[in-house]
Amino acid sequence: MNDWYTRQEVAELLGISKATVYHYAKQKKIIKIDDPHRLIREARYQKEEVDMLAEERKRHQPTGLRPSELAKQLNVATQRIYALIRETDLPVDELPVGDERTIYSIPAETAEWIRQEIERTTSSRGTRMEFYDAKFDIAIYQRFRTQQGQDMRVVRNSNQEWGFYLPSQTWIPFADGMSIFQYEAAYPIHQPNHSVRGYTDFSLPKDAHDTFEFLDFVYHVWGIENIRIREQDSHIDLSIKSGSVTIPIPIPEALTEGVIKKYLVLGDIMMSEGQWTLVSGYRRTTFDLPNHLLDELQGIAKKKSLSMSEYLEVALREKLEREESID
Incomplete structure (x- = not known):
């Protein structure tokens, strides 16, 4: 030695x-x-x-979690963890490593606070990593086709592995489907990234056949860059960036205006030949408030574990309901 x-x-x-x-x-x-x-x-x-x-x-060596480890557990970007570390006074261990950098170690108490804060502030809309896998470049329920012309859909099993279930409930890992059985994607899932002007929200029941027709259409027209999906037990929450888009492919016969609009939960949609315009369910506005009132509102919102916008929406709804009851 x-x-x-x-x-x-x-x-x-x-x-x-x-x-x-x-x-x-x-x-x-x-x-x-x-x-x-x-x-x-x-x-x-x-x-x-x-x-x-x-x-x-x-x-x-501190025994806590590194920011990258906690980020992986919580399925968020590491930068999000660093931002929350800077925002809290809870303890974080710093371990100097050489002359040029510092390693952070997050104790259990701080890690739990960060978990709760991320859960509290998580958007109701899905994040891309929830429905898209960059390694395989596939999206949940994306339609693939066998060499014999049969349709298959991408799903995840109980271990969160990507693949396909055959009608016999046989599980085919995605890599095997591509290399051994040579499944092919039925359509592209990438489009140019649109600027965000809000979202139009849909709720798609899993037991409806036209749900997946609509999902195929959305993947093809908007691409994964302009949508958000969150899978629930009985339905799929779908959010599409609002604005006008040219429809470059034929609209499936099953997707009538009535079918699509019955899935709308927030916003509106206007259809014309070759173009759809999605209207956001929210509209950004600004107004001036005295500093002391703004501070009071921020304090109340924080106590209720709400953002300022969420608290104002709740308070205004309650006020409007009281006014209507008086009328």
Whole structure:
């Protein structure tokens, strides 16, 4: 066994960059083995000091979650976790790593607060990662076709794995469907990203055949870039970016205006030949308020675990209902 480590080995043992290893040697935290005649190509460092430093770091290593680990658990971007760390006064352990960065460790109490906050502020609309898999470039319930012309739909099993169920309830993993059985997508699912002007919301019952006809049509026309989907037990929540869109494909006969409008839950839709206009169920507005009143409203909303917009909507609805009852 060698009594030394290479620079790469030191970096891996201590969880630091190779540049930081160099600085540690300059600061005498570890000892570099002199090689005045440059007989060895890569720098070497005495094993004993490196092992002692690694052991010391291990003893003082916080036991909480890294931001990236918590983000993965909660199915959110790591940047979202860092933003919430900055917003709370709850404790977060900081572990310096070398001279250029810091590792954060999130204790259980803080992690639980972050979980609750993300759950509280999660949009009622699905996020893309809920219905789209970037690795396979597929979307939930997307229609595929066998070599014999039979239609199959992408689903996830109880282990959240992507694949297909045959009518016999046989499970076919997605990779096998592509490589062994050579299933092919029935349509593209990507379109240019539209600017957000609000969303028009639909609720599609899973036991209706035209639900999946509509979903195929939406995937093809709007693409995954302009929709949000959240799967529920009995229905599918579908949100489409509002605005006008040209319809480049024939509209399935099953998708009559009456069928589509019966699935609307918020907003409106206007149909003309070759073009549909989706109207958002919300309209952004602005108004001026005295600072003290704005502060009071923010405080009440926070106590009720609502955003300012959510609280104002609730309060205005209650006020309007009282006015109507008086009339």
